[in-house]
Amino acid sequence: MTLPVGNHSKEDLAKFRSIFDLYYETIRSFAYYKTGDVDLADDIVQEVFLKLWSNLKDVKEETVKAFLYTIASNTIKNHFKHQKVVYNFQKQDQNNNTEDEADSNLQQEELNRKLQDALAEIPEKAREVFLMNRIEGLTYADIAERLGLSVKAIEKRMSEALSILRSRISYKI
Amino acid sequence: MSKKEREILNGNSDSDFERFLESTSKLKVPSSNLGKEAVWDKLMQSIEQESTKKTKVASISPLIVRLSVAATLTAIFTIATLSYKYSTLEFVSQKGSTANIVLPDSSAIILNADSRIEYRRFGWLSDREIKLNGEAYFSVKHGNRFSVLTEFNRNIIVTGTKFNVFARGAQFEVKCFEGSVRVETPKTKSITLSKGKGINLSVKCESPQPIEVDSTSTTPKWIAGDYYFNNSPLSEVLDELSRQFNVSINFQGFKPEARNYTGFFKRKNLTQALDLVCIPMGLTYQISSDSTSIKIKK
Numbered sequence: 341m342t343l344p345v346g347n348h349s350k351e352d353l354a355k356f357r358s359i360f361d362l363y364y365e366t367i368r369s370f371a372y373y374k375t376g377d378v379d380l381a382d383d384i385v386q387e388v389f390l391k392l393w394s395n396l397k398d399v400k401e402e403t404v405k406a407f408l409y410t411i412a413s414n415t416i417k418n419h420f421k422h423q424k425v426v427y428n429f430q431k432q433d434q435n436n437n438t439e440d441e442a443d444s445n446l447q448q449e450e451l452n453r454k455l456q457d458a459l460a461e462i463p464e465k466a467r468e469v470f471l472m473n474r475i476e477g478l479t480y481a482d483i484a485e486r487l488g489l490s491v492k493a494i495e496k497r498m499s500e501a502l503s504i505l506r507s508r509i510s511y512k513i
Numbered sequence: 514m515s516k517k518e519r520e521i522l523n524g525n526s527d528s529d530f531e532r533f534l535e536s537t538s539k540l541k542v543p544s545s546n547l548g549k550e551a552v553w554d555k556l557m558q559s560i561e562q563e564s565t566k567k568t569k570v571a572s573i574s575p576l577i578v579r580l581s582v583a584a585t586l587t588a589i590f591t592i593a594t595l596s597y598k599y600s601t602l603e604f605v606s607q608k609g610s611t612a613n614i615v616l617p618d619s620s621a622i623i624l625n626a627d628s629r630i631e632y633r634r635f636g637w638l639s640d641r642e643i644k645l646n647g648e649a650y651f652s653v654k655h656g657n658r659f660s661v662l663t664e665f666n667r668n669i670i671v672t673g674t675k676f677n678v679f680a681r682g683a684q685f686e687v688k689c690f691e692g693s694v695r696v697e698t699p700k701t702k703s704i705t706l707s708k709g710k711g712i713n714l715s716v717k718c719e720s721p722q723p724i725e726v727d728s729t730s731t732t733p734k735w736i737a738g739d740y741y742f743n744n745s746p747l748s749e750v751l752d753e754l755s756r757q758f759n760v761s762i763n764f765q766g767f768k769p770e771a772r773n774y775t776g777f778f779k780r781k782n783l784t785q786a787l788d789l790v791c792i793p794m795g796l797t798y799q800i801s802s803d804s805t806s807i808k809i810k811k
Contacts, residue, residue, distance in 0.1 A: 360556075364549050369542045382547050386556050393560050429540040455537065474537040502534075509533050 352396055360389060363408055369476060370409060373468045374416050376425035387415045409486045425464075427456060429475075458508040462501045469494055470501035603631045606647070609759030616643075620653040625735055626756040648679045650733055655692075667714055670695040676706070677733040683716035684749070688724060690731045738780035747772045750790055751809070758783045760804065766811035767796070 367388055371381035388411045392399065399407050429452060459467055469487075472478045478486070480494045487494075545552065606612040606624040614622040614630065622630065628647020633640055641659035651661070655673040662668050663680035674692030679685065687696050688711035697703045698714055701721060706712060709728030712721050725743075727734070734741055740757070742750050748769035755762045757780050776793060778786035787798050791809060799808045 357553075360553060364552070368545060372542045378543050378546055381542075382545050382552050385552055386559065389556050390559055390563070393556075394563070428543055430543050454533070455540075474534075475540050475542065477538065505534070506530055509530050 356389075356393060356396060359392065359404055359408075363405070366476060367408055367412055370412055370468065370472070371416065372427075373471045374413075374425070374464070376427050384412060384415055388412045391415075405486055406488050410488060413487075425460075427459060428452070429455070454509065458505050461508055462504050466497040466501040466504075469497040470505075473498060600634045601631050602634050603629065605629045607759070608756050616659075618654060618657045618659075620651065620657055620659075622652075623650045623736060625649065626759075645678055645680055647681060648677070648735070650677045650736060651675065665698070665716060667696065667698045670697065670703075675731050677735075681752075685714045685716075686724060687712055687714070688726045688733060690726065690728075690733070739777060740780070741777040742774050744773045744775050746770050747774045747794065750774045754778065754786060754790065758786070760800075761806045762809060763806065764809045 364385060368381045368385050371384040372378060375381060375384070388408055391411045392404075392408065395407075459471075462470065469483055472483050472486075473480070480491050480498065483489075484491045484494045547555075604612060604614050604624060606626055606628050608627045610626055612624040612628075614624065616622065616632070622643075624630065625648035628645070628649055630646075630649060631644040632642065642662055643659060644662050646664065651671065652675045653659070653671050653673050658670070658672050660668055660670055661678060663678065663685065664682065665685070667680070667685050669676075669678060669687060671694055672692070674694050675690040676692075676694045677686075677688045677690070679687075687694065687706060689706040689708055691708055693705055693707045695703050695705050696712060696714065701714070704712060704721060709726050711724030711726045713724050714721050740753055746769065751762050751764070751769055754760070760783070772794065774790065774794060776789060778789045780786075783800065783804065787800075787807065790796075791798050796809050796811060798810075801807070
């Protein structure tokens with residue numbers, strides 16, 4: 341691990357690393373929900389943490405989470421042209437799956453396709469809330485804290501996402 | 514599925530959708546191509562580059578930085594606010610063209626050629642003043658008040674009327690077509706003009722000269738492109754020709770100020786207009802090949 345030069349102490353670096361360890365995956369996921377691009381997500385993560393480093397002294401522990409998400413949102417808004425987001429979610433490994441593997445693969449493809457179509461219908465703000473809740477299992481309160489919104493707002497976005505998905509999925513099956 | 518989500522779905526059991534929703538919680542974001550540690554290393558590299566750049570800059574006390582930033586911002590804000598508040602809107606009509614303007618109170622102004630008006634962009638409610646240089650026809654909404662300021666402090670107080678102002682240099686004429694307007698000058702008492710009345714307050718006039726106004730119309734004749742002159746100095750007639758046709762006029766062998774003209778011309782046709790002015794006055798004219806200048810001889 342290289343030690344960066346500057347007026348930051350070893351303690352700063354340790355603090356920085358611990359924040360990185362805690363939030364790397366979740367910020368990367370957030371960036372992925374917004375862009376649908378894994379490589380772009382890593383670039384965004386770097387920009388976000390670079391900003392954190394230069395503001396490390398001013399960022400309090402209680403607000404670091406919201407700080408990271410805010411920077412991530414702004415970075416994406418400012419630097420990356422908005423394109424249609426195409427996801428490529430993977431299914432979690434489930435060893436206890438008794439179904440035939442081929443059948444399972446087929447099912448996953450079908451699900452992914454349907455999910456992709458349905459997700460595309462959801463407005464971006466509701467979509468990222470839905471994904472944060474479903475994929476990362478974050479509670480509404482936790483999402484609210486991260487995005488700097490009220491729990492009511494998260495509920496509203498979630499219900500918007502669910503009703504769109506419901507109308508899409510029920511109709512298709 | 515949480516209770517909340519069930520509520521959202523109106524408690525309607527839809528097993529397909531429930532299964533679908535369950536399956537979304539088993540999804541995961543595809544893994545990073547770089548991997549967490551590679552991202553960390555890249556991050557450290559960029560930080561190193563950043564900090565070597567920064568250490569070369571002499572450090573200034575953060576308090577001074579903050580104070581100077583605050584002072585600069587305050588200064589910019591003040592200047593911006595003041596210039597915004599006191600900035601004026603200016604409308605200019607070029608030679609050979611007229612312009613229509615609507616004031617913030619929805620009064621209408623038609624500017625004759627080569628004229629200019631100016632008023633404050635903001636604060637119309639507290640500061641209703643229009644500066645005019647040239648000729649303009651005003652159609653003011655009933656009940657609205659404002660002042661028209663012209664050169665030599667000859668001002669017009671307006672209360673919802675239709676009137677025409679001709680204010681070019683020393684010349685000053687006001688004609689009222691509807692309602693009434695009040696004209697104030699430093700020399701005379703204020704004069705109230707009612708419908709069909711006009712006044713000539715040009716500097717060379719010793720006392721205000723009443724002008725006849727055609728009271729059958731609510732607009733001056735120039736709006737339709739007709740210019741009438743009644744015993745007017747030829748110089749004024751030639752000036753108007755020059756403004757309306759965007760031409761420069763040179764004359765030889767006579768003094769336009771010394772001769773008076775009675776008649777009219779139309780804005781449509783330059784040769785016709787020149788004929789109407791020159792033939793009765795015993796003058797000949799020559800239009801330059803690019804029709805931008807005219808020579809008039811006796």
